[in-house]
Amino acid sequence: MYTQALNSSDGDDRGIEDAALAAQFQARIDADERIEPNDWMPAAYRKTLTRQISQHAHSEIVGMLPEGNWITRAPSLRRKAALLAKVQDECGHGLYLYAAAETLGTSREELVDAMLAGKAKYSSIFNYPTLTWADIGTIGWLVDGAAIMNQIPLCRCSYGPYARAMIRVCKEESFHQRQGFEIMVTLCRGTAEQKAMAQNALDRWWWPVLMMFGPPDQASQHSDTSTKWKIKRFSNDELRQKFVDATVPQAEFLGLTIPDPGMKQNANGNWEYSAIDWNEFKQVLAGNGPCNRDRIAARRKAHEEGAWVREAAAAYAEKRKGRRLAQAAE
Amino acid sequence: MAAANIEVSETPLVLYALRRADDALILGHRLSEWCGHAPALEEDMALANMGLDLLGQARELYSYAAKVEGKDNDEDKFAYLRDVRQYRNLLLVEQPNGDFARTMVRQFFYAAFADLYWRAMMASTDPTLAAIAAKSEKESAYHLRHSSEWIVRLGDGTEESHRRAQDAVDHLWAYTGEMFAVDDSERGLIDASIAIDPAALQPRWLKTVSGVINEATLSLPSNNWMQKGGRSGSHSEHLGHLLSELQSLQRTFPGATW
Numbered sequence: 222m223y224t225q226a227l228n229s230s231d232g233d234d235r236g237i238e239d240a241a242l243a244a245q246f247q248a249r250i251d252a253d254e255r256i257e258p259n260d261w262m263p264a265a266y267r268k269t270l271t272r273q274i275s276q277h278a279h280s281e282i283v284g285m286l287p288e289g290n291w292i293t294r295a296p297s298l299r300r301k302a303a304l305l306a307k308v309q310d311e312c313g314h315g316l317y318l319y320a321a322a323e324t325l326g327t328s329r330e331e332l333v334d335a336m337l338a339g340k341a342k343y344s345s346i347f348n349y350p351t352l353t354w355a356d357i358g359t360i361g362w363l364v365d366g367a368a369i370m371n372q373i374p375l376c377r378c379s380y381g382p383y384a385r386a387m388i389r390v391c392k393e394e395s396f397h398q399r400q401g402f403e404i405m406v407t408l409c410r411g412t413a414e415q416k417a418m419a420q421n422a423l424d425r426w427w428w429p430v431l432m433m434f435g436p437p438d439q440a441s442q443h444s445d446t447s448t449k450w451k452i453k454r455f456s457n458d459e460l461r462q463k464f465v466d467a468t469v470p471q472a473e474f475l476g477l478t479i480p481d482p483g484m485k486q487n488a489n490g491n492w493e494y495s496a497i498d499w500n501e502f503k504q505v506l507a508g509n510g511p512c513n514r515d516r517i518a519a520r521r522k523a524h525e526e527g528a529w530v531r532e533a534a535a536a537y538a539e540k541r542k543g544r545r546l547a548q549a550a551e
Numbered sequence: 552m553a554a555a556n557i558e559v560s561e562t563p564l565v566l567y568a569l570r571r572a573d574d575a576l577i578l579g580h581r582l583s584e585w586c587g588h589a590p591a592l593e594e595d596m597a598l599a600n601m602g603l604d605l606l607g608q609a610r611e612l613y614s615y616a617a618k619v620e621g622k623d624n625d626e627d628k629f630a631y632l633r634d635v636r637q638y639r640n641l642l643l644v645e646q647p648n649g650d651f652a653r654t655m656v657r658q659f660f661y662a663a664f665a666d667l668y669w670r671a672m673m674a675s676t677d678p679t680l681a682a683i684a685a686k687s688e689k690e691s692a693y694h695l696r697h698s699s700e701w702i703v704r705l706g707d708g709t710e711e712s713h714r715r716a717q718d719a720v721d722h723l724w725a726y727t728g729e730m731f732a733v734d735d736s737e738r739g740l741i742d743a744s745i746a747i748d749p750a751a752l753q754p755r756w757l758k759t760v761s762g763v764i765n766e767a768t769l770s771l772p773s774n775n776w777m778q779k780g781g782r783s784g785s786h787s788e789h790l791g792h793l794l795s796e797l798q799s800l801q802r803t804f805p806g807a808t809w
Contacts, residue, residue: 289586289587292586293583293584295800296631296800296804296807298606298609299610300809301583302610305583305586305599306599308587309596309599309603312596313596316592316593316596354800404809408809411808415807522588526590527591527594529709529715530590530705530712531590532708532709532711533704533711534704537703537704540707
């Protein structure tokens with residue numbers, strides 16, 4: 222890795238050189254230039270981005286599970302096709318993001334191993350279960366809605382490969398969001414049972430979705446440098462507020478009640494929401510959410526049971542290479 | 552109250568479209584069960600992709616069956632409100648996913664047939680079936696390429712993958728004969744050039760399949776006894792479980808719109 226090579230070089234001017242490079246780097250960031258894989262970057266910038274992009278990738282992959290849970294039970298062929306296409310998109314997002322993370326010098330295998338070992342995180346939201354079909358609509362509407370709020374600013378993130386991945390991801394994500402909202406509209410215009418199913422899903426997902434934006438600003442450990450480096454352009458609380466303000470009228474349109482009796486609109490037009498249960502958030506991140514064990518177990522099972530397939534592919538590729546070389550030598 | 556089964560007027564053309572639609576739906580459903588559980592992310596995408604193609608084919612064929620039948624049935628009623636005895640798919644496509652080798656060999660046997668079948672059906676005198684064939688043929692060519700490559704990788708990969716691939720071939724072989732069978736209801740459609748005679752495809756299918764199996768260092772079983780029954784609703788025990796999952800919401804909330 223470039224930074225390591227620099228850091229291990231001899232000479233007393235090393236610190237000065239780094240300081241000069243760091244200043245140049247910050248000047249490029251301040252001028253809104255994009256940082257590319259071969260450019261010099263501070264080791265901490267590389268580390269933060271590797272963490273963030275890989276967690277983002279893991280989230281896409283683990284996120285296939287709660288929705289995948291309903292593919293075989295989707296209530297119409299149209300919904301089934303849309304859901305299958307959506308989960309396929311998510312897998313694609315995971316692949317873009319792993320590729321973006323790999324430009325920072327860590328392999329996808331290492332990153333995936335860290336996730337399977339429980340050392341790398343994924344979004345807290347995917348540790349909640351999908352209990353009814355309405356959960357699929359709610360995930361599209363709220364979870365993808367929140368993801369878009371988070372990801373649109375990332376399209377202007379200072380690291381080029383991440384920003385470009387986000388542009389592609391956001392296009393598909395907004396399609397998913399509309400699709401989810403349409404499921405909700407259909408349920409809310411349907412039978413009393415369907416409407417109740419929709420309300421119940423909103424009741425269960427609302428607070429976990431607000432937690433997706435991360436801890437409150439005064440408790441967020443990554444924000445200062447991330448803001449300085451233009452990885453992050455809005456604070457957690459700013460994005461959360463934007464999301465709530467956008468979502469309240471949508472819930473009204475659906476005729477659903479947001480499960481927060483204390484919610485009120487202030488003089489600025491913003492919706493003030495009640496206190497979030499940050500203890501629940503901490504517990505979920507610590508592995509104690511309702512589905513943490515199941516999600517990791519499912520990913521590990523796929524990885525372990527697929528080992529012989531990956532080994533077969535590698536062995537065959539090796540044999541083919543050997544045969545080609547032998548042929549060429551003849 | 553569970554939703555009642557629909558009644559279907561199985562005229563030869565309705566039955567014909569339903570049989571092909573059921574093949575595509577059930578195989579697509581099986582592939583969708585892999586979602587999130589495949590050996591590699593690339594394969595998760597490929598399996599979902601093929602499942603989606605098949606689901607698309609099923610929807611077109613069901614819609615056509617509904618149009619020909621001219622009652623108030625539609626794609627969802629055909630899919631969600633017929634029970635095991637009314638389903639008309641091949642026994643091959645309802646076989647469980649098993650390990651990755653089982654899934655790929657099942658896919659390979661079917662795709663090697665579907666590729667020839669849809670290409671031949673492009674000449675159907677029925678313009679809708681010919682149009683569906685023209686679209687499906689492009690998809691099945693991809694499915695065949697993908698599954699053939701995996702059969703070779705697995706057969707000529709490691710000892711374990713070879714063993715699993717051979718086991719899958721041996722297990723699924725008996726379900727391949729049904730693809731080439733013709734009954735009275737199809738005979739008339741074949742005579743009218745609406746349908747093609749699948750028996751005529753068998754030599755070419757065998758040639759494709761043998762070629763790939765040989766390249767994969769695998770062998771075809773010598774026992775050529777073939778199981779049949781799917782076309783007339785006599786299925787394996789696997790289909791009932793698949794349908795109870797597929798149909799659960801429509802059965803629980805009769806008449807709702809989703």
